[in-house]
Amino acid sequence: MSTAIRLKLSLMMFLEFFIWGAWFVTLGTYLLHDLHATGLQVGTAFLTQSIGAIIAPFVVGLIADRYFSAQKILGVLHLLGAGLLWQASRAADFSNFYPSILGYMVLYMPTLALVNSVAFRQMRDPQTEFAPIRVLGTLGWIVAGLLIGWLNWEQGGGLRNTFLLAAGASAVLGVFSFALPATPPLPRAAAGTSLGSLLGLEAVGLLKNRSYLIFFLASVAICIPLAFYYGFTNPFLNEVNMPRAAAVQSLGQVSELLFMLAIPLFFRRLGVKKMLAIGMSAWVLRYVFFAFGGADATWALLLGIVLHGVCYDFFFVTGQIYTDNLAGEQFKSAAQGFITLATYGVGMLIGTLLSGRIFDAYQLPGGTHDWRMIWLIPAVIAAVVLLLFLLLFRDEKIGANAAEVAPL
Known part of the structure; x- marks a missing residue:
């Protein structure tokens, strides 16, 4: 791959993850303080991520893989998304805000797959070339958070600017x-033709493996407490x-x-x-630290936040490796799509509706909350x-090649 x-x-x-991190982290605080939303409405707003994740395979599988170049669809989706984010910033209440953010997430979630598609198609050796490029996405999220903090938008009432x-x-x-x-569309034969292939349902046979079935159910269940972290950590800290x-x-x-x-x-x-167990144990500890x-x-709050790396990497990245190694060569992509559809x-x-x-x-x-109970509930679920x-x-x-798979 050339330097350019x-x-x-x-x-x-x-930019892909800077955009997401610029508004998603502080969304709960913005809704509660600026739009005077209820907890259930906050959960409903975060639910748009799940709706987008469910719709994304159709956008990528039915459109990007078949008819148009991925980079062009990526451009169109982000230009349309810019308009919806601008419209969301002008909403005076939740009822006007929600349609904009729902429409935005339906457009944004497919771009997560599209940026990967654009990147992978340029690589000769993705296992070594992808990780150094993907890590810039995490850096973009970090920079967005630091910028919001530096501009003091949370305490200064400027979260609409996010x-x-x-x-x-x-x-x-x-x-x-x-x-x-x-990044032109795939040949028609390689794009997949069935609804099952679009949703990753061809990999459902993995559930016949008892251990994988347990992992699969644990993955769905552990995302319930994850929704508490995404939706209410920022309001809690503020x-x-x-x-x-x-x-x-x-x-x-x-x-x-x-x-x-x-x-x-x-x-x-x-x-x-052990990797999966350590990841889930970190979830329990994180919420206990938040509760007390x-x-x-x-x-304790700082430790709970820093544990995010263990929570995510030890469970989700390990789960991706585990899934990749159990799936047959023909169903590797379908298996990853299947587990993503189930979790996110x-x-x-389920988690966003419950947490709200x-x-x-x-x-x-007085507008305060019993945060100890709010955090002990996801701690118990994770335990x-x-x-x-x-x-x-x-x-x-x-x-044996499992340890050599580049984490995504």
Whole structure:
């Protein structure tokens, strides 16, 4: 790969995740404080991510893989998305805000697959070339959080600007996409023809493997407490007066970045079951730290945020490797699509609806909340999932090449 192409792909990844991180992290705080939304409405807003994840395979499979170049579709989606983000910034209440953000996420979620498609099609050796480019996406998310903190938009009442910032970046990426390397549609035979192939349902046969079935169910269940983290961590940190909360939350992505690079080493030493169990244990610890942390114990809050790298990498990245090694060569892509649909589609859908109801149920007089109970509930859910996983999952040996798969 030439240096020019590598730089273009790196900038593409940086902007892709800068856009998401620029508004998504502080969404809950914005809805609660600026639009006076309820917890259920906050959960409903975050639910748009799941709706987008469910629709994304149709956009990529039916359109991008078949008829148009991926980089051109990427450009069109981001230009349309810029308009919807601008419209969302002008909404005076939740009822006007929700259609814009729903439409935006339906457009944005397919771009996560499209940027990967554009990148992979330019690579001769994705296992070594992809990770250094993908890591720029994590850096983009971190920079977005640091910028919001530096501009003091949370405490200064300027969170409406996050949507304008994201809209501007989306417009830039939309225009820039047309300068990306050509990524023409796949030959008709390679694009897949059935609904099952689009949704990854061809990989459903993996569930006949008892251990994989346990992993699959655990993946869906563990995304329920994940929704609590995405939806209510920023409102929580701001309510306990954490300075520059969005910037502090970016420590989670720094942790994710560091642990991602160490995954191959841990995988060789620990194996599948221990890796997955450590990941789920970190979920329990994170919510316990949140439950008992606060203004007088900020160290606990910081530890809970830093544990994000262990939570995500040890469970989700390990799960991707585990899935890749169990799937036959013909169904590797279908298997990854299947597990993504189940986690970010079904699991997060359940979690966003539940977390909003829990948030509302523990509201206190004066607009504060019983955060200890709000965080202990996902801690208990994660602990139950962990316990059942340890009892039922058998650590079957998988291919030796597992440790060599580049984490995504």
